[in-house]
Amino acid sequence: MSAETDTKLIAVEIMGKQYHVPDGMTVIGTMWYTGHNIIRGVGCLGGVCGACSTVYRTKDDFALKVGLGCQMKVEDGMSFFMTPFYPAAKPNYKVQEIEKPKEELFRYFPEALNCRNCNACNKVCPQDIDIKGAVKDAVKGDFAASADKVLSCVMCGLCVSRCIAEMAPNMIALYARRTYSVFYATKHERLDQQMEKITGGEWNAEWENILALDTAGLKEYCKARR
Amino acid sequence: MDSLLEKYLGVIEATRDKRGAQAIPLLRDADVSKLLAAHHPDYRKEAYRPIAFGPNAGEQTVHELAALLEADSPLVAKPANLSRVDYEVDVLVLGGGGAGATAALKAREAGASVLVATKLRLGDSNTVMAEGGIQVAIKEDDSPVQHFVDAMHGGHYENDPRLLKVMVEDGPFAINWLDSLGVLFDRDDDGNLKVKKGGGTSRARLLACKDYTGLDMMRVLKDSVLNEDSIRIIEFAPAIELLTDAEGTVTGAVLQNLDVDQRIVVRAKSVVMATGGIGRLHIQNFPTSNHFGATGDALPLCYRVGARLAFPGTFQYHPTGAIYPEQMAGLLVTEAIRSGGAHLVNKNGERFVNEMEARDVVCAAIIRECAEGRGVTTPFGRQGVWLDIPVIDVVNGTGVVKRRYPGMLRKYERHGINISTQPVLIYPTLHYQNGGVAIGTDGQTAIAGLYVAGEASGGLHGTNRLMGNSLLDIIVFGSRAGLAAARRAKEVAFGELGTKHLEAFHKQMAKAGVKPTRTSPLMLPDYVRRPEAEAAG
Ligand SMILES: Cc1cc2nc3c(=O)[nH]c(=O)nc-3n(C[C@H](O)[C@H](O)[C@H](O)COP(=O)(O)OP(=O)(O)OC[C@H]3O[C@@H](n4cnc5c(N)ncnc54)[C@H](O)[C@@H]3O)c2cc1C
Ligand code: SF4
Ligand code: SF4
Ligand code: FES
Numbered sequence: 001m002s003a004e005t006d007t008k009l010i011a012v013e014i015m016g017k018q019y020h021v022p023d024g025m026t027v028i029g030t031m032w033y034t035g036h037n038i039i040r041g042v043g044c045l046g047g048v049c050g051a052c053s054t055v056y057r058t059k060d061d062f063a064l065k066v067g068l069g070c071q072m073k074v075e076d077g078m079s080f081f082m083t084p085f086y087p088a089a090k091p092n093y094k095v096q097e098i099e100k101p102k103e104e105l106f107r108y109f110p111e112a113l114n115c116r117n118c119n120a121c122n123k124v125c126p127q128d129i130d131i132k133g134a135v136k137d138a139v140k141g142d143f144a145a146s147a148d149k150v151l152s153c154v155m156c157g158l159c160v161s162r163c164i165a166e167m168a169p170n171m172i173a174l175y176a177r178r179t180y181s182v183f184y185a186t187k188h189e190r191l192d193q194q195m196e197k198i199t200g201g202e203w204n205a206e207w208e209n210i211l212a213l214d215t216a217g218l219k220e221y222c223k224a225r226r
Numbered sequence: 227m228d229s230l231l232e233k234y235l236g237v238i239e240a241t242r243d244k245r246g247a248q249a250i251p252l253l254r255d256a257d258v259s260k261l262l263a264a265h266h267p268d269y270r271k272e273a274y275r276p277i278a279f280g281p282n283a284g285e286q287t288v289h290e291l292a293a294l295l296e297a298d299s300p301l302v303a304k305p306a307n308l309s310r311v312d313y314e315v316d317v318l319v320l321g322g323g324g325a326g327a328t329a330a331l332k333a334r335e336a337g338a339s340v341l342v343a344t345k346l347r348l349g350d351s352n353t354v355m356a357e358g359g360i361q362v363a364i365k366e367d368d369s370p371v372q373h374f375v376d377a378m379h380g381g382h383y384e385n386d387p388r389l390l391k392v393m394v395e396d397g398p399f400a401i402n403w404l405d406s407l408g409v410l411f412d413r414d415d416d417g418n419l420k421v422k423k424g425g426g427t428s429r430a431r432l433l434a435c436k437d438y439t440g441l442d443m444m445r446v447l448k449d450s451v452l453n454e455d456s457i458r459i460i461e462f463a464p465a466i467e468l469l470t471d472a473e474g475t476v477t478g479a480v481l482q483n484l485d486v487d488q489r490i491v492v493r494a495k496s497v498v499m500a501t502g503g504i505g506r507l508h509i510q511n512f513p514t515s516n517h518f519g520a521t522g523d524a525l526p527l528c529y530r531v532g533a534r535l536a537f538p539g540t541f542q543y544h545p546t547g548a549i550y551p552e553q554m555a556g557l558l559v560t561e562a563i564r565s566g567g568a569h570l571v572n573k574n575g576e577r578f579v580n581e582m583e584a585r586d587v588v589c590a591a592i593i594r595e596c597a598e599g600r601g602v603t604t605p606f607g608r609q610g611v612w613l614d615i616p617v618i619d620v621v622n623g624t625g626v627v628k629r630r631y632p633g634m635l636r637k638y639e640r641h642g643i644n645i646s647t648q649p650v651l652i653y654p655t656l657h658y659q660n661g662g663v664a665i666g667t668d669g670q671t672a673i674a675g676l677y678v679a680g681e682a683s684g685g686l687h688g689t690n691r692l693m694g695n696s697l698l699d700i701i702v703f704g705s706r707a708g709l710a711a712a713r714r715a716k717e718v719a720f721g722e723l724g725t726k727h728l729e730a731f732h733k734q735m736a737k738a739g740v741k742p743t744r745t746s747p748l749m750l751p752d753y754v755r756r757p758e759a760e761a762a763g
Contacts (some may be wrong), residue, residue, distance in 0.1 A: 022679055024551070024552055024553065024554060026553045027550075029553065032753040033755050034755070035754055035755060035756060036754070037754050039346075039462065039484050039750065040485075041463065042346070042518045043347060043350035043517060043518060044348050044350060044351075044354055044355050044356075044409060045515040045517060045518055046438075046515070046517070046557055046558070046637075047356050047636075047637055047640075048347065048354050048355055048438070048441050048633075049347075049350045049351075049354050049355075049517070050331060051346065051347060051350055064532060071637070071640050073425070073553060073640075073641070073642070090452060092452075092453045092455060093453060094453055094454075095406075095407060095408050095450070096406070111369070115377075119621055127329070127636070128636075147715055149441065151410075151435060151436060151438055151632075152438055152441070152632065152633060152636070153443060153445070155349075155448075156747050174445065177406065177408065177410060178407070178408025178410075178446060178449065180410065181405065181407070181408040181409060181410035182406060182407075182408050185410060186417030186418070187412070188364070188405070188418055188419045189418065190364045190365065190419065191364050191398055191401060191402060191405075191419060194363065194364045194398045195398045195399060195402060198370065198395055198398065198399075200531070202369075203369060203370060203371050203395075206371050207371075210374070210387065210391075211387060211388070211391070212372070214382055218378065218383060219383050219386065221375075222375040222378045222379050222383070223376075225372065225375045225428075226375060226376070226379060226428050
């Protein structure tokens with residue numbers, strides 16, 4: 001938009017080359033602004049798909065940091081590149097075929113026991129998830145706690161890239177969350193009752209009546225019931 | 227603190243009590259019509275023109291879409307070698323969002339061989355972004371009929387009642403299926419599924435996973451697809467043309483490999499088109515809440531093989547898109563925040579519409595406020611009104627905003643705004659394609675072999691979709707289309723691969739006097755700045 005010209009320019013480095021860009025843009029915005037035609041690395045543009053992992057350093061800081069490129073604002077002196085793909089392995093399982101989720105966890109993810117507490121995963125997580133804790137909960141069999149911790153996981157794989165025990169903490173937590181939902185979460189009487197009623201044809205006569213109405217009739221019918 | 231906020235915070239806080247006490251009645255029908263006609267973007271005449279030819283010839287749509295429907299196939303300039311078939315499958319699913327993943331799982335379950343081809347990665351979609359929730363009638367005071375009544379009313383009685391009946395009746399079964407795969411919906415204190423109230427509905431009917439509903443659904447669906455060894459997946463390979471036999475039956479598709487310049491030819495007994503919505507066309511220059519790949523590709527692709535579109539001229543602008551800070555422009559502020567009690571407030575500290583009106587009505591009211599000088603301007607020149615979120619905590623107790631909307635809180639926090647204590651600026655954002663390819667109750671189209679599901683389809687929601695009905699739509703019709711596609715695959719043999727349909731398309735084009743200047747689908751929006759090219763003219 002028009003105010004762009006009034007904002008101050010900052011210097012950033014993309015894959016080792018310097019560019020000057022207006023202050024206030026995201027990493028992905030900066031990529032486009034500087035003429036990079038990126039496809040891999042862009043997904044939702046809303047911070048929930050995890051496509052846009054970005055590795056960066058800030059001015060005068062040695063540490064390599066990571067974040068989501070569609071959410072993170074660039075700053076003066078920042079150096080970054082995007083790493084949209086981690087070829088992480090994933091064990092296959094079918095939730096429907098699992099019988100004892102807590103035991104089978106170790107069949108699919110034997111490495112889950114190897115956590116060395118280094119905390120690298122937590123430090124790197126752009127969603128601030130206690131993913132180390134979620135893995136521990138899963139190992140202890142507290143799937144409820146694990147499920148709760150990882151609700152906002154965008155599966156960006158950044159924790160996988162850092163784990164010194166070579167595990168995929170996000171996959172372990174997803175296993176815990178899915179099986180928690182299927183096996184341990186409370187079931188829904190109301191849902192069951194509703195399905196029974198529908199199968200039993202509870203509203204069939206009403207539907208016949210409704211589908212026979214013309215538009216004016218439908219309108220009248222609906223308005224009377226709101 | 228931020229200077230824009232500083233200037234207004236006083237007014238917003240000072241008027242909060244008074245606003246809370248204020249009851250704004252829902253508008254009467256006549257007033258709704260007047261407001262929409264005056265201020266809703268769908269009613270802006272200069273934004274529309276008739277479609278020049280094809281099944282919807284003469285019907286009005288926006289310039290952006292008409293241009294794509296009348297554009298040429300990319301195969302004309304650069305034909306694909308159809309004699310070299312790269313994949314042969316029973317069911318080809320185009321699109322890796324919620325509808326596509328569901329169709330793939332169901333078709334597989336029914337015994338079909340399945341290939342999913344998608345534009346970005348599997349799961350990079352509008353589905354993953356959905357925050358608010360999914361509608362289903364399960365409370366004692368509710369029924370599928372009541373759900374139908376609300377959706378009809380919301381859709382201005384233009385909905386196809388047969389499609390709608392199917393959605394509301396299949397609804398509880400769809401939720402049960404998601405539950406069986408491991409989607410973890412919020413529970414209430416009794417352990418039952420928690421239901422919230424959404425805009426435009428007469429009953430509380432919204433299930434959610436806090437404000438990450440689509441994320442949890444998509445994560446589980448994607449994981450389920452990945453766990454099916456036999457479902458093949460090609461990422462970064464959007465469809466650019468459907469293929470047909472001499473009778474016009476759809477027999478496959480051509481994909482474009484986005485990593486290397488190659489075409490991929492797929493032969494299939496059925497094709498399920500689940501390529502989602504259209505937000506990235508930035509219709510009428512609106513910002514959008516949609517993911518990067520939402521360029522409405524199904525519409526030109528299906529139109530070219532002769533499928534009709536239902537309601538190609540109506541779009542949903544979500545009332546509350548962020549406009550400030552600039553990096554967030556277009557991003558959605560979940561409707562659940564409005565249903566949760568937040569106020570819409572103009573520059574003078576006044577509420578101006580009942581926040582629980584249907585989306586199009588709220589949207590028109592916000593546009594009216596700005597058009598009549600009661601909006602607030604951002605440093606980047608965008609106009610909008612305030613969404614007073616902190617009032618939720620003032621009324622319900624500190625911490626409620628944080629607990630109920632963790633996703634929203636995080637998104638703003640990243641830019642230094644705390645929504646528990648600070649209001650945010652919003653303006654309507656292009657959000658949803660109400661119409662789409664016309665379908666029947668199994669996602670079938672008038673073209674044999676072609677099924678359409680999800681946001682790409684049209685008819686179910688009439689001219690205005692209610693919150694939470696789209697997530698249900700994609701599961702219900704994703705399932706039905708997947709199953710129907712698999713059934714067909716059992717009955718038919720593989721067909722010839724050709725582009726005969728393009729001959730008919732070109733004839734109509736010539737007759738209408740249209741000379742194509744571009745190709746469609748768009749595939750991806752182009753945001754790359756090219757100063758040299760611009761300077762060179
Ligand atoms: C921010 C946001 C919040 C929302 N909140 C809610 C909500 O709370 N409740 C609700 O009910 N609805 C909500 N919606 C709407 C709902 O999420 C979508 O309408 C629905 O998820 C669409 O699902 P879909 O599978 O049809 O399309 P999508 O999920 O968009 O999937 C389409 C897929 O097809 C791919 N694709 C596109 N073109 C091609 C091509 N040519 N070839 C191959 N693949 C292609 C896309 O990249 C994408 O992966 C929201 C939408 C957004 C954007
Ligand atoms: S837990 Fe891992 S995969 Fe999930 S968001 Fe955090 S870093 Fe990304
Ligand atoms: S990075 Fe791996 S080893 Fe380190 S704490 Fe996390 S899970 Fe454990
Ligand atoms: S593009 Fe989806 S999280 Fe950044």
